[in-house]
Amino acid sequence: MSTVHTDIVTPAGKVYEGDVHMVCVRSKSGELGILPHHMPIVAPLEIALVRLKHEDEKIVDYVAVHGGFIQVGRENITILSEAAEPKSSIDVERAKKANAEAKSQLNTLHATSEGYAEALLKLKRSELRLSTAAIDDTIPEA
Numbered sequence: 766m767s768t769v770h771t772d773i774v775t776p777a778g779k780v781y782e783g784d785v786h787m788v789c790v791r792s793k794s795g796e797l798g799i800l801p802h803h804m805p806i807v808a809p810l811e812i813a814l815v816r817l818k819h820e821d822e823k824i825v826d827y828v829a830v831h832g833g834f835i836q837v838g839r840e841n842i843t844i845l846s847e848a849a850e851p852k853s854s855i856d857v858e859r860a861k862k863a864n865a866e867a868k869s870q871l872n873t874l875h876a877t878s879e880g881y882a883e884a885l886l887k888l889k890r891s892e893l894r895l896s897t898a899a900i901d902d903t904i905p906e907a
Contacts, residue, residue: 773815829852
């Protein structure tokens, strides 16, 4: 099985680097599953989970990506995002607090109010962090 080198990069630096068998992302036009030797593309990404599957298919790395772009080349994949967090680095308590704050803000704002879009974005990001942190990635024994 072949692999493709994959980097996830934010303004703060590299969040992920490795050779993977498949990258699954949610672009603005739908879900993408990218295997080695995929045709080159550039696509804008949603605020969503990125799944990085390794050759044995039992190992998957999870990264919460807060929008950005994916660039697929013949030899590598690069995801550029304003913010991205591997599952292992998500602070669940901070995400819960941000989620509660965003819900509270949305309850007090009208959909056309200033600050509504920002509160909605904060809610989406906190929900992504919480759902990513909650993924059970243990391998069941046979």
